[in-house]
Amino acid sequence: MDSIIGWLPAPFGGQAVNGSSTRLNAYIRACVILGGLLLVVYQPFPLNTQHLPGLAVLGLLIFVSEYLAVPLPRGGGSVSVSSPLIYTAIIVYGIREATWLACVASISISELSARLPLTAFLFNRAAITISTVAGGIAYELSNGQPGSLDLRHGFGPLFVCALTYTAINGGLVLLAMMIQKGKSVTSLWVTNFRWSLPSLLAVTPLAGIMAFVLIRSGPMSIALFFLPLLAARHSFGRYVELRKVFIQTIKALVQTLDAKDPYTRGHSERVAYWASTIARKLNLPEQDIELLEYIGLLHDVGKIGISDAVLKKPGIYTKQEYSEMKAHPVLGAEIISGITLLGKGATWVKYHHERHDGTGFPEGLKGDDIPLGARIIAVADAFDAMTSDRPYKNAMSLEQAREELKRCSGSQFDPRIVQVMLTCTEGLQQCEDKTDAVPKTSHQYTEI
Numbered sequence: 001m002d003s004i005i006g007w008l009p010a011p012f013g014g015q016a017v018n019g020s021s022t023r024l025n026a027y028i029r030a031c032v033i034l035g036g037l038l039l040v041v042y043q044p045f046p047l048n049t050q051h052l053p054g055l056a057v058l059g060l061l062i063f064v065s066e067y068l069a070v071p072l073p074r075g076g077g078s079v080s081v082s083s084p085l086i087y088t089a090i091i092v093y094g095i096r097e098a099t100w101l102a103c104v105a106s107i108s109i110s111e112l113s114a115r116l117p118l119t120a121f122l123f124n125r126a127a128i129t130i131s132t133v134a135g136g137i138a139y140e141l142s143n144g145q146p147g148s149l150d151l152r153h154g155f156g157p158l159f160v161c162a163l164t165y166t167a168i169n170g171g172l173v174l175l176a177m178m179i180q181k182g183k184s185v186t187s188l189w190v191t192n193f194r195w196s197l198p199s200l201l202a203v204t205p206l207a208g209i210m211a212f213v214l215i216r217s218g219p220m221s222i223a224l225f226f227l228p229l230l231a232a233r234h235s236f237g238r239y240v241e242l243r244k245v246f247i248q249t250i251k252a253l254v255q256t257l258d259a260k261d262p263y264t265r266g267h268s269e270r271v272a273y274w275a276s277t278i279a280r281k282l283n284l285p286e287q288d289i290e291l292l293e294y295i296g297l298l299h300d301v302g303k304i305g306i307s308d309a310v311l312k313k314p315g316i317y318t319k320q321e322y323s324e325m326k327a328h329p330v331l332g333a334e335i336i337s338g339i340t341l342l343g344k345g346a347t348w349v350k351y352h353h354e355r356h357d358g359t360g361f362p363e364g365l366k367g368d369d370i371p372l373g374a375r376i377i378a379v380a381d382a383f384d385a386m387t388s389d390r391p392y393k394n395a396m397s398l399e400q401a402r403e404e405l406k407r408c409s410g411s412q413f414d415p416r417i418v419q420v421m422l423t424c425t426e427g428l429q430q431c432e433d434k435t436d437a438v439p440k441t442s443h444q445y446t447e448i
């Protein structure tokens with residue numbers, strides 16, 4: 001399992017904690033008080049000097065694991081492989097030694113070099129203390145005996161310990177991230193932790209074997225087991241690297257389009273925002289919500305293949321120009337179909353100009369034949385087109401745009417999605433007064 005310090009939210013991983021967040025500060029304070037009380041309850045004296053060599057080796061390995069921690073996606077902290085070492089300490093030495101070991105040995109270089117604010121340092125120490133105590137109590141309650149490990153029956157309590165530690169560890173950090181970022185726990189869980197959980201649980205049995213070897217053969221022998229942990233760390237690193245490349249690819253594509261067509265600058269971000277907001281309201285799976293965010297950014301990427309003369313033309317298109325513009329969804333789908341991580345997103349790009357009544361393009365698909373993601377993008381896209389200024393039209397007011405969505409519900413748009421969009425925009429404040437703005441065209445509010 002990864003260590004508690006491995007699951008640190010962004011503010012605790014290097015940025016200053018935002019002092020304006022009183023809820024976050026109250027939460028951190030509560031964690032620090034609880035962690036402090038637990039340390040007092042499990043105070044380290046009198047020291048058992050016989051345990052010192054083993055604790056020193058485990059401590060060194062935990063420190064190195066934290067040094068090699070892998071940063072999580074979207075600035076969500078980092079993940080390390082030090083938790084099996086903490087379980088080993090719980091099994092061999094019991095809750096008291098394990099708690100102090102985890103609390104002290106997991107102090108990272110950035111904490112030591114004072115690059116982290118004191119609040120972050122204290123939260124990190126408190127979080128690891130609480131999780132280790134919880135894991136230790138769970139181990140003992142499930143009949144785990146500190147100081148002895150029966151390899152036939154000892155793995156049950158070990159897994160109870162690992163699951164408890166992980167749940168408390170992840171829960172403490174997710175709650176902090178939720179308060180700070182205002183995102184749902186599920187969304188944060190999917191983005192930051194779900195991918196690492198199976199691998200982290202898979203290395204848990206190593207803790208049992210390390211404990212067995214430590215009890216039988218002494219502290220130095222467990223250093224050998226650090227190699228499999230390093231291998232696990234390497235695989236986390238590869239995953240995170242792959243994800244980074246993926247996000248950079250998306251950004252590069254969006255920037256290319258922005259450079260070519262300045263009028264769409266900001267449009268892609270807003271479509272991504274509205275599409276993911278609608279998807280969340282529809283309770284779609286988190287993977288689809290995240291994919292809609294990416295596809296919202298990329299839905300018009302096919303415009304890269306449209307000539308400047310057509311793309312930047314302020315007036316009305318000729319028939320030929322219009323058919324050239326209409327090629328962008330298919331071009332876009334072709335461009336992103338090469339990015340395997342975007343999966344079904346290519347079809348959403350391809351069909352984002354289809355209409356509910358079957359009069360859209362490129363294939364004239366109708367109703368539910370249009371993929372759900374494409375129907376969502378269509379509404380988000382049209383709403384932003386309606387509420388933005390363009391060379392050929394002024395922006396509508398928010399209320400006008402909402403009325404227009406209602407008017408086109410069932411013809412251009414899926415009525416269910418329009419309903420959700422109306423709920424999402426209810427009570428939204430108009431940024432500026434655009435009540436005089438009258439759209440010059442009204443038959444199709446889609447950015448094409």
Ligand SMILES: [Fe+2]
Binds near residue numbers: 271299300381447448
């Ligand atoms: Fe668009």
Ligand SMILES: [Fe+2]
Binds near residue numbers: 299328352353447448
């Ligand atoms: Fe488009």
